[in-house]
Amino acid sequence: xxxxxxxxxxxxCRECVKVSDKLTGLPVPFILNAPQRRVLRELERQRRASxxxxxxxxxxxxxxxxTLIQMYMAWLQLVRRRGWNSLICSHVKDxxxxxxxxxxxxxxxxxDSLKEGVAKDWCFTPYEKSQNINCIxxxxxxxxxxxxxxxxxxxxxxxxMAHLSEVAFWGEGDNELAGRIVRSVAGSIPRLPETLVxxxxxxxxxxxxxxxxxxxxxxxxxxxxxxxxPWHEIEIYRREVGEGERExxxxxxxxxxxxxxxxxxxxxxxAWYSDKRREYPTHEQMMAEYPGTPEEAFxxxxxxxxxxxxxx
Numbered sequence: 001x002x003x004x005x006x007x008x009x010x011x012x013c014r015e016c017v018k019v020s021d022k023l024t025g026l027p028v029p030f031i032l033n034a035p036q037r038r039v040l041r042e043l044e045r046q047r048r049a050s051x052x053x054x055x056x057x058x059x060x061x062x063x064x065x066x067t068l069i070q071m072y073m074a075w076l077q078l079v080r081r082r083g084w085n086s087l088i089c090s091h092v093k094d095x096x097x098x099x100x101x102x103x104x105x106x107x108x109x110x111x112d113s114l115k116e117g118v119a120k121d122w123c124f125t126p127y128e129k130s131q132n133i134n135c136i137x138x139x140x141x142x143x144x145x146x147x148x149x150x151x152x153x154x155x156x157x158x159x160x161m162a163h164l165s166e167v168a169f170w171g172e173g174d175n176e177l178a179g180r181i182v183r184s185v186a187g188s189i190p191r192l193p194e195t196l197v198x199x200x201x202x203x204x205x206x207x208x209x210x211x212x213x214x215x216x217x218x219x220x221x222x223x224x225x226x227x228x229x230p231w232h233e234i235e236i237y238r239r240e241v242g243e244g245e246r247e248x249x250x251x252x253x254x255x256x257x258x259x260x261x262x263x264x265x266x267x268x269x270x271a272w273y274s275d276k277r278r279e280y281p282t283h284e285q286m287m288a289e290y291p292g293t294p295e296e297a298f299x300x301x302x303x304x305x306x307x308x309x310x311x312x
Contacts, residue, residue, distance in 0.1 A: 005114075009040060009075050017071055018109040019102060022062070027109055030071060035063045035229040042225055043072055050193040056217045056224040057200035058294055063234040066165060069198045070102045073161050076194055077141045078110075084194075085142040085158060089185045090165035091149075099165060100134075100145050107136070133157065148181050161196040162186040168201040168210035178209035199224060203288070203297040211298055218294075228297070231273070231290035232260070238268040239275065249274065256283060260292070 005012040010032050018027035032040065039057065046053045059065045073086050088099045107123055115122045121138035133144040144157055148170040162185060171178030186197050201210045217226040231237055241249060246267075253261075253274055260270050273290070280286040284299060291297035 003079075005079050009044070009072060010037070012075055012079060013071060016111055016114060017074075017106050019067060019071075020105060027105060030067070032068070033063065033235055035065070035233050036068045038233070039065065039068055039227055039229070040072070042227060046225070047194060052191045052193065052223075053196040053198075054224040055198045055200075056213055056222065056226050057198060058214060058226070058228045058297055059200055059202050060229055060231045060234065060291055060297070061202075061289060062236065063229055065200055065229065066099055066163075067102055069163050069200065070099050071106070073163060073196060074103055074106055076161065076196070077136070077139055077143075078114075081139075081141075081160075081194060083140045084160045085144070086161040086163070087144045087146065087157070087159045087185065088163045088165070089146045089148060091147065091167075091169040097145055099163065100143060103143060146185065148178075148185075159186075159189055160192075160194075162189055162198070164197070164199045166201045167199050167213075168204035168208050171209060173208060175207075175209045175212065182209070197224070203291070206298050214294065214298075226294075228294050230292045232265045232269045232292060237272050237276075237290070238266070239272045241267055241271045265292075 005016065013030040013032060015029075017030040019030045020026070021028045039055075042055065043053055057065055057069075070088070077084050077086060090099065104124060110122060112119065115138065117138050122136060124134040124143070125137060127133040127135040127142055132146060133142050135142045142157070144159070148167075164182060164186060167178070167182065170181050182199070189195050189197055199210070199213065203211070205211070213222060213224070214226060216222040217224045249271055250258075253270070257270055257274050257277075260273065261267065273286075276290070277283070277286050280289075287296040287299060291299075
């Protein structure tokens, strides 16, 4: 397709993609926020260099990392490539289906002017009567979903992209099992330009496969580029600070929060953090939910306090 959208993912998102608004639940244009733009720069750096796109992403809460990856995969399938199959695999099948639901919303609201051929061929259609695989006939591509509990359901397929979600919770703490699942799901993806493998997760302590893979990536020993988004880059974690409350706010801040200010975190973000911090009995629990560094994210095991299905 000879169109500006072919090279401008952010423009395509703004003009052609609808996502569900977190507050109202209604479809709204997908306008990238600051963390999404930063991660996009890395995705595009690899794509423009004709490299296989490989990322490992450590997530904080509610900035739309999974949405970005899913829409980027959709862009490659709907705009740039024909016959480019994708796979979504999460810790449980419902979570994978939720991610695919973003794609379904996109297709329902996709502009008619961009639908070459017959409009109905731009809808999900079961592939060979499969419950796990849908196809988009207009683009001759497939979108499959699987869970880490049953990865073999889609193993025989041929895929060019894989979104591996909440990998820290795969294998129920068995690192070797988690590694085998990842290789089973994504091991057959060729190392070609515009193929993609993104492994992402919230942290679940240090004794798991995802942490080991993160460490390998940070050390430069992995094929994946590590990406972390701290809570204070996420624009929704701000609140206004009135002139009359500054003095009382500074008195209330502890040493950690004052260090955030000294490191350049905006006062509005630290004010939000200070308010939110009062919901948690310890800093460690707050850090596990809203980490400022990868070390904070991995510092506390989450599984005893958090059901990953609910978190997703």
